[in-house]
Amino acid sequence: MSTSKKQKIPSDYYERIGRRIQCRIGQTLRLAGRIVDLGCGNCELAQYLAKTYRQSVIGIDISDDTIPKGRHSNLDLRCICRDARHLDFIKEAGMDAVVMKFALHEMKYPQKILREAYRVLRPGGTILIVEFPKNSLAQRLWNENYFTPKQLGNMLKKAGFCEVKVRLPYRAQITWAQGWKPISNEKKKS
Numbered sequence: 342m343s344t345s346k347k348q349k350i351p352s353d354y355y356e357r358i359g360r361r362i363q364c365r366i367g368q369t370l371r372l373a374g375r376i377v378d379l380g381c382g383n384c385e386l387a388q389y390l391a392k393t394y395r396q397s398v399i400g401i402d403i404s405d406d407t408i409p410k411g412r413h414s415n416l417d418l419r420c421i422c423r424d425a426r427h428l429d430f431i432k433e434a435g436m437d438a439v440v441m442k443f444a445l446h447e448m449k450y451p452q453k454i455l456r457e458a459y460r461v462l463r464p465g466g467t468i469l470i471v472e473f474p475k476n477s478l479a480q481r482l483w484n485e486n487y488f489t490p491k492q493l494g495n496m497l498k499k500a501g502f503c504e505v506k507v508r509l510p511y512r513a514q515i516t517w518a519q520g521w522k523p524i525s526n527e528k529k530k531s
Contacts, residue, residue: 350478350512358511362471363389366440369469369519370394373438377431377461379454380444382407384420390440391418401425425454434463442471446487455500462522468502470518477514493518 502520
């Protein structure tokens with residue numbers, strides 16, 4: 342993408358596309374019955390999935406400050422403060438999907454977290470990571486370190502995921518990475 346196109350992206354671009362990203366995540370994960378949202382923050386995405394698709398969702402964030410207090414009536418939703426490296430309260434192969442939205446770059450031990458996500462997924466389950474890419478508007482705005490698509494794809498493969506696909510939608514300002522836990526016990530090559 343040329344520099345001139347990057348400069349035309351307004352500084353409020355992520356706020357403008359936030360709802361579309363949430364809807365796209367929902368569409369991508371609509372068939373999953375049980376989902377873990379790692380790095381859920383205020384549980385907005387988890388609430389959306391539980392309400393819109395009637396899914397059973399566990400939102401997990403290491404910061405207790407962001408997690409909403411109280412029950413979510415009529416929703417199969419729990420938002421809890423935990424370290425994503427230790428999901429021992431979720432049984433092995435007990436979840437259909439794991440989602441991380443703008444969170445992996447904030448996590449101290451991302452490879453360990455991806456391995457734990459792999460552990461809790463059932464065979465054939467999917468992981469979806471929505472992130473800001475390296476050299477994006479987000480990096481210029483917030484001066485944080487993000488992964489390249491290749492780095493993110495390699496991290497997913499190293500954790501054991503197969504059929505890894507990494508794309509750059511939304512004017513190449515979002516990284517959309519998805520992988521699956523192999524159905525057999527053998528780790529398949531992508």
